[in-house]
Amino acid sequence: MIDISAIGRDLRLIKERSPLVHNITNFVVMNNTANALLAIGASPVMAHAIEEVEEMAGIASSLVLNIGTLEPRWVDAMMLAGKIALKRNIPIVFDPVGVGATSYRSEVCKQIISECKPSIIRGNASEIIALCNENVKTKGVDSTESSDSALSWAMQLAREVNAVVVISGQTDYITDGELVEMIYNGSTMMEKVTGMGCTATAVLGAFAAVNPSMFDAAIHGMAVMGIAGEIAASASKGNGSLQVNFLDELYAMDEEVLCRTFRQ
Ligand SMILES: Nc1ncnc2c1ncn2[C@@H]1O[C@H](COP(=O)(O)OP(=O)(O)OP(=O)(O)O)[C@@H](O)[C@H]1O
Numbered sequence: 108m109i110d111i112s113a114i115g116r117d118l119r120l121i122k123e124r125s126p127l128v129h130n131i132t133n134f135v136v137m138n139n140t141a142n143a144l145l146a147i148g149a150s151p152v153m154a155h156a157i158e159e160v161e162e163m164a165g166i167a168s169s170l171v172l173n174i175g176t177l178e179p180r181w182v183d184a185m186m187l188a189g190k191i192a193l194k195r196n197i198p199i200v201f202d203p204v205g206v207g208a209t210s211y212r213s214e215v216c217k218q219i220i221s222e223c224k225p226s227i228i229r230g231n232a233s234e235i236i237a238l239c240n241e242n243v244k245t246k247g248v249d250s251t252e253s254s255d256s257a258l259s260w261a262m263q264l265a266r267e268v269n270a271v272v273v274i275s276g277q278t279d280y281i282t283d284g285e286l287v288e289m290i291y292n293g294s295t296m297m298e299k300v301t302g303m304g305c306t307a308t309a310v311l312g313a314f315a316a317v318n319p320s321m322f323d324a325a326i327h328g329m330a331v332m333g334i335a336g337e338i339a340a341s342a343s344k345g346n347g348s349l350q351v352n353f354l355d356e357l358y359a360m361d362e363e364v365l366c367r368t369f370r371q
């Protein structure tokens with residue numbers, strides 16, 4: 108049973124503390140994810156230069172690593188920032204964008220998971236399945252699988268790497284390897300806005316910065332994503348307005364909206 112008042116408490120903490128979320132993310136979503144973090148009250152910074160990532164991770168409250176438009180210098184930067192985050196014991200949230208599409212992505216994901224030890228890994232179903240099966244090829248950044256088909260893989264992965272694993276999709280699944288929670292809110296229109304998954308990962312970075320339970324942080328972040336997306340989609344003609352309306356709904360999110368819209 109998901110505790111709505113605990114989600115409301117996390118939202119208030121994010122607004123009160125405005126945690127610095129250090130993102131090393133892709134070119135496609137930088138603006139959207141920074142705006143989503145601002146909308147819920149966090150303080151985003153996008154920084155990927157090898158020359159500064161250690162200092163930035165040294166003052167951040169959480170670190171978001173996203174391989175969407177990876178290249179070697181960025182991967183080196185992720186490893187450097189990840190080591191500092193690990194040393195400081197701040198949460199790392201990892202988005203394995205497009206893993207399984209190319210062998211480079213798969214190799215980099217293995218390296219990040221083994222050396223940075225992310226606290227939360229969020230991907231769509233194809234990405235989570237590909238993380239667990241080296242021989243499975245994915246089409247690109249969009250999922251070709253339903254989220255329920257990836258659940259057993261997600262549970263196995265969570266146990267193997269000691270992380271909370273989130274599968275996003277029509278139903279979102281959040282697991283620590285033993286427990287599983289589901290979020291049913293959302294809209295199919297969200298699939299048509301690029302980087303909605305990356306935005307979910309960044310939002311998880313804010314929740315992980317204020318909630319010491321990575322399982323609860325992941326549940327709360329995905330609930331807020333689904334609810335904001337569902338309300339925004341109901342007032343949107345298509346993905347253009349959804350992108351804007353979604354930010355407005357994140358900005359307006361509070362316990363009253365959560366209670367009204369959350370579907371157990
Ligand atoms: N069919 C759907 N119904 C309801 N919500 C959905 C649906 N598909 C995706 N979502 C929601 O959209 C958000 C992004 O999930 P999605 O699985 O599309 O990420 P993704 O494929 O990694 O996206 P991207 O690579 O573009 O960042 C999540 O909050 C998820 O709950």
Ligand SMILES: Cc1ncsc1CCO
Nearest residue numbers: 133135175176204248302
């Ligand atoms: C479309 C796309 N390509 C690389 S990253 C990205 C954003 C959604 O994952």
Ligand SMILES: [Mg+2]
Nearest residue numbers: 204231304305
């Ligand atoms: Mg994705």
